[in-house]
Amino acid sequence: MTPDGTSPQVADMEPESRTGLGRERIAPQTGAPADAHPVAPADAAGTVETKQGLSVTLEQLKAFYGDAEQVKGIDLDFRANEVTAIIGPSGCGKSTMVRCINRMHEEIPGAHAEGRVLLDDADVYDPSVDVVAVRRAIGMVFQKPNPFPTMSVFDNVAAGLRLGSGGRGGRGKADLHAKVEGALRAAGLWDEMSDRLSEPGAGLSGGQQQRLCIARSLAVEPEVILMDEPCSALDPIATLKIEELIDELKKRVTIVIVTHNMQQAARVADRTAFMLSGELVEVGPTQEIFTKPNDSRTEEYVTGKFG
Amino acid sequence: MSAPTPMSGQFARFAVSPARRRKDKLARAAITACTVIALIPLGLVVYYLLSKGLGSWSWSFLSTDPTGNTFFKASSIGGIKSAILGTVEIVALASAIAIPIGIGVAVWLVEYGRASGFAKVVRFFVDVLTGVPSIVFGLFIYIVLIVGTGSSYAGYKGSFALALLMLPVVIRSAEVILLLIPDALRESALALGAPRWRVIFSIVLPTALPGMVTGVLLAIARAAGETAPLLFTAAATDKTNLNLGQFMNSLPVQIYKDVTSPTTAVVNRAWGAALTLVAMILLLNLIARLISRRSRLA
Numbered sequence A: 001m002t003p004d005g006t007s008p009q010v011a012d013m014e015p016e017s018r019t020g021l022g023r024e025r026i027a028p029q030t031g032a033p034a035d036a037h038p039v040a041p042a043d044a045a046g047t048v049e050t051k052q053g054l055s056v057t058l059e060q061l062k063a064f065y066g067d068a069e070q071v072k073g074i075d076l077d078f079r080a081n082e083v084t085a086i087i088g089p090s091g092c093g094k095s096t097m098v099r100c101i102n103r104m105h106e107e108i109p110g111a112h113a114e115g116r117v118l119l120d121d122a123d124v125y126d127p128s129v130d131v132v133a134v135r136r137a138i139g140m141v142f143q144k145p146n147p148f149p150t151m152s153v154f155d156n157v158a159a160g161l162r163l164g165s166g167g168r169g170g171r172g173k174a175d176l177h178a179k180v181e182g183a184l185r186a187a188g189l190w191d192e193m194s195d196r197l198s199e200p201g202a203g204l205s206g207g208q209q210q211r212l213c214i215a216r217s218l219a220v221e222p223e224v225i226l227m228d229e230p231c232s233a234l235d236p237i238a239t240l241k242i243e244e245l246i247d248e249l250k251k252r253v254t255i256v257i258v259t260h261n262m263q264q265a266a267r268v269a270d271r272t273a274f275m276l277s278g279e280l281v282e283v284g285p286t287q288e289i290f291t292k293p294n295d296s297r298t299e300e301y302v303t304g305k306f307g
Numbered sequence B: 001m002s003a004p005t006p007m008s009g010q011f012a013r014f015a016v017s018p019a020r021r022r023k024d025k026l027a028r029a030a031i032t033a034c035t036v037i038a039l040i041p042l043g044l045v046v047y048y049l050l051s052k053g054l055g056s057w058s059w060s061f062l063s064t065d066p067t068g069n070t071f072f073k074a075s076s077i078g079g080i081k082s083a084i085l086g087t088v089e090i091v092a093l094a095s096a097i098a099i100p101i102g103i104g105v106a107v108w109l110v111e112y113g114r115a116s117g118f119a120k121v122v123r124f125f126v127d128v129l130t131g132v133p134s135i136v137f138g139l140f141i142y143i144v145l146i147v148g149t150g151s152s153y154a155g156y157k158g159s160f161a162l163a164l165l166m167l168p169v170v171i172r173s174a175e176v177i178l179l180l181i182p183d184a185l186r187e188s189a190l191a192l193g194a195p196r197w198r199v200i201f202s203i204v205l206p207t208a209l210p211g212m213v214t215g216v217l218l219a220i221a222r223a224a225g226e227t228a229p230l231l232f233t234a235a236a237t238d239k240t241n242l243n244l245g246q247f248m249n250s251l252p253v254q255i256y257k258d259v260t261s262p263t264t265a266v267v268n269r270a271w272g273a274a275l276t277l278v279a280m281i282l283l284l285n286l287i288a289r290l291i292s293r294r295s296r297l298a
């Protein structure tokens, strides 16, 4: 355990002026318009820009597969509109921890999580919270690009809008088109894809597919995006494009990225957290983690002595 | 290396030895022989179907009912119209029952039941049902819907028997296809905030559709060719009857009756009916494949 490494971070949560946004975002929908959240009027590509990220705070987060505790009580703060990288050796629980944030962990049979995950100031594990709303507010990009194989490029991006229960997408064709274009622009795909919208999404290159998946999660206008090794299946050029994209995206969303690539963490992350066997060893500004970490295990890991 | 091959120098060590060459030839010959042996009965079936069946095919063969008069000239025995329409109706109703229920069960097994105790019980019973001889399904419907209710034969009762027969085939084949759909696909849809039922209807089922078509067609083909479950549920009649509540003719039952006749013309009608049945199933196959190909983008 390393309480010394983590507690200051939790303590110095900056007093947020936008308090209450998270509560509003994930509160159970009571028949009110799905879009109670103040969003600028939708014009092509404009909608996404005006959004702001929300902070995410883990409090004593534990995750279990059956009885096996694989995430062992983590306190961690992901600041709004920052990129936080999670690093650590294989099997240390990075994916598990990240999947707890948007409650995907509980989709695995026998798995459950304990503790609190605060989106801004609302606990996503609160019994009154709708899990669907949580996942709309917290998007996810997976390791392997996986566009929906039966759908075109356009339909892939529109999928989140159409699949949603309340139907943020139910506001007319022009609006849907504007949102899809906005998401594709935000993912840096519009120029390549604007005349290929009806082609199957599975027919793109790996890098394009991954950016398509990013566009797909952007289309539902999340405040946070979780990325679990989003570049591990991509070549260096495609990786670079995604990294540039991440830099661009953090203006409007909070980003959590799991990576095995130290250089990548150093390039994209404002802050970096190092995990070891289900525990958080330390978290801090990326620069510090890589140059003068507090914990000797972090130093050994980032300098490649183990892992 | 002194192998008697044209290879020399640095390539000599890659040369195939004569012994291995012989073994390879032998193995190839054995596999080819197996294929040919399997093709012989298949080819003979097609040959007999065509040579005997085509002869009785004509417009009046398809457009008139059997007369029931089987002892006179070939021209007076009639065609198989009632049998074709009966088979289409009975199998259509059976499919309308078995396909949605079967796919529903498969979806439940894969998406919800998973490894639960009840799912295991369901899988076990489906396996048992797959092995049950078709006549037993007919018997079951006969006992329950005919003896049990004191009523008489009817087309829809035949459909029920065929639906029971199709059910396990549809369930098992759909389940196998659903299991092939990667979990990553479901997860990425769930992570978009889609409710589970929408994920199933909008992502999982469309992706699985082309694969499911094969299993469904197999079930339909099997049901369409069954005689035993229809004999004492839908019975037989010569006249065209579109009312599923009454006796109904069907191709397999017509074939069954005709083939035992002493009159050559009637036996030939059985061949014609058999060819018709095969052609119908082939046509259905073709249509379904075209549809499922068109609906798939990838």
Ligand SMILES: Nc1ncnc2c1ncn2[C@@H]1O[C@H](COP(=O)(O)OP(=O)(O)OP(=O)(O)O)[C@@H](O)[C@H]1O
Residues within 6 Å of the ligand: A065, A070, A088, A089, A090, A091, A092, A093, A094, A095, A096, A097, A108
């Ligand atoms: N579905 C599962 N069922 C049971 N145990 C699991 C499951 N998924 C992961 N685990 C276990 O949980 C621990 C953490 O796994 P996790 O996938 O979170 O590691 P990770 O840090 O993401 O590793 P990697 O860098 O290789 O992706 C591992 O010990 C793993 O064996």
Ligand SMILES: [Mg+2]
Residues within 6 Å of the ligand: A094, A095, A096, A228
């Ligand atoms: Mg992982």
